[in-house]
Amino acid sequence: xxxxxxxxxxxxxxxxxxxxxxxxxxxxxxxxxxxxxxxxxxxxxxxxxxxxxxxxxxxxxxxxxxxxxxxxxxxxxxxxxxxxxxxxxxxxxxxxxxxxxxxxxxxxxxxxxxxxxxxxxxxxxxxxxxxxxxxxxxxxxxxxxxxxxxxxxxxxxxxxxxxxxxxxxxxxxxxxxxxxxxxxxxxxxxxxxxxxxxxxxxxxxxxxxxxxxxxxxxxxxxxxxxxxxxxxxxxxxxxxxxxxxxxxxxxxxxx
Ligand SMILES: Nc1ncnc2c1ncn2[C@@H]1O[C@H](COP(=O)(O)OP(=O)(O)OP(=O)(O)O)[C@@H](O)[C@H]1O
Numbered sequence: 001x002x003x004x005x006x007x008x009x010x011x012x013x014x015x016x017x018x019x020x021x022x023x024x025x026x027x028x029x030x031x032x033x034x035x036x037x038x039x040x041x042x043x044x045x046x047x048x049x050x051x052x053x054x055x056x057x058x059x060x061x062x063x064x065x066x067x068x069x070x071x072x073x074x075x076x077x078x079x080x081x082x083x084x085x086x087x088x089x090x091x092x093x094x095x096x097x098x099x100x101x102x103x104x105x106x107x108x109x110x111x112x113x114x115x116x117x118x119x120x121x122x123x124x125x126x127x128x129x130x131x132x133x134x135x136x137x138x139x140x141x142x143x144x145x146x147x148x149x150x151x152x153x154x155x156x157x158x159x160x161x162x163x164x165x166x167x168x169x170x171x172x173x174x175x176x177x178x179x180x181x182x183x184x185x186x187x188x189x190x191x192x193x194x195x196x197x198x199x200x201x202x203x204x205x206x207x208x209x210x211x212x213x214x215x216x217x218x219x220x221x222x223x224x225x226x227x228x229x230x231x232x233x234x235x236x237x238x239x240x241x242x243x244x245x246x247x248x249x250x251x252x253x254x255x
Contacts, residue, residue, distance in 0.1 A: 002066055005030040005200040006051070006082075006170045010060035013043075013050050020046040021224045024060070028170065028217075033196035035211045036204050038221035039244060044204045047221070048172055051202075052084050053077045065169060081169030085159050085176065093148025097139060097158055100147050101130040104165035133161045137191065153184025157191060164199065171195070173203035177210060189214055212236060220244065 006028040013021040021043045028034045036044050049055040051062060053074035062070045064080055072080065092100055105126045134143050137157045142150060147158060156176065163171045176192065177185045185207070193214040195201050205211050211218060211232070218235040220227040222244045228235055235241055 003029055005065060006202065007063045008047075008051075008060060009063075011047075011050060011057055011062065012059035013046050013055055014058045019224055021050065024221075024224075024226050026219060026226065026229070028200060028202050030200050031196065031198055032216040033192060033201045033203070033214055034217045034219065035215040036202065036219045036221060037206070037208070037211055038227070041223075042221040043224040044221055045174065046224070048084070048174055048204065051077075051172060052082060078166075081167075082172065083163040083166050083168035083170070084172045085163045085174065091147040091155060091158060091162070094146055096144045097147055097150065097154075098130055098134060098143045100158060101133050101161055101165045102126055104162040105129040105133075105167075107166055129165055129167070133165045136164065136194070137161045138187070151184075153180060153187060156180065156184065157187060160188075160191060160195075164195070168199075170200045170202060173201065175204055175206060177205065177207055185210070 004027050006026070008024050008026040011021055011024040011026070012019065024043075024047065026047070036047060038044055046055065050057050053069075053072060053076075057070055060070070061068060064077070064082060067080070069077055069080060069082075092103070095103075131143075134140055137160070139154060139157065139161075142154060147155065150158065160171070160173060160176065163173075173192070177188050180188065189210050192201055192203065192210075196214070196216060213232075215232055217229060218232055219229045220235060220238075220241050227240055227244055228238050230238075
């Protein structure tokens with residue numbers, strides 16, 4: 001099996017006559033943390049939309065574990081294993097954190113819920129998955145609390161947990177730390193870094209400290225094109241990258 005989980009080749013997306021993405025070659029290694037950075041309007045969100053099937057590619061290819069998914073619908077891509085982090089608004093606020101995760105875990109195997117004689121077995125497996133995710137999120141102490149009563153930081157971690165519970169091949173996180181306070185940022189940073197051990201995570205992030213600290217690979221975009229891709233230390237020193245940020249310091253420790 002190739003070590004690349006998700007790959008694009010020559011990917012292009014147009015909005016009318018505007019090229020929002022051009023010739024993007026991206027290679028996301030299995031079980032790694034891969035970040036996408038770039039100034040406003042660089043095409044990061046459009047890239048995510050193209051990967052999840054929210055917008056169609058006008059040129060190029062997208063491959064998941066070597067399989068061409070360029071023309072697959074967004075629903076099919078979820079089934080094939082691309083998970084985009086849920087938004088806080090898609091959590092069920094009345095249900096406990098554990099129940100939310102149980103539903104997310106069930107989403108991947110709806111047939112199990114429909115077959116009566118498999119129900120007990122399926123629910124044990126699903127509960128085990130939910131509990132493993134709770135541990136991973138370090139939210140054991142609030143597992144039975146309604147999702148709507150969790151703190152903002154806990155809800156954001158639960159969003160990531162909902163994606164993990166579906167046991168995807170690749171997890172896409174769109175600015176997972178935006179709007180967070182410093183304590184919550186630390187929790188999210190630890191969670192994402194830890195996920196990279198056995199999950200493939202692709203995330204858009206503006207916080208350079210996090211990007212430089214927890215990424216195995218960084219892709220820098222500008223004006224719809226990939227500028228540079230490589231490990232944090234290499235990217236940070238790249239003259240093109242420094243120019244793209246127009247003198248804005250790319251700060252942050254490198255782990
Ligand atoms: N639906 C659309 N129709 C036309 N142009 C669009 C559309 N969505 C985005 N764009 C344009 O495409 C370009 C890339 O936008 P995109 O949102 O992908 O950038 P981004 O890197 O995610 O930016 P930010 O960091 O500000 O979120 C921008 O110039 C934007 O104005």
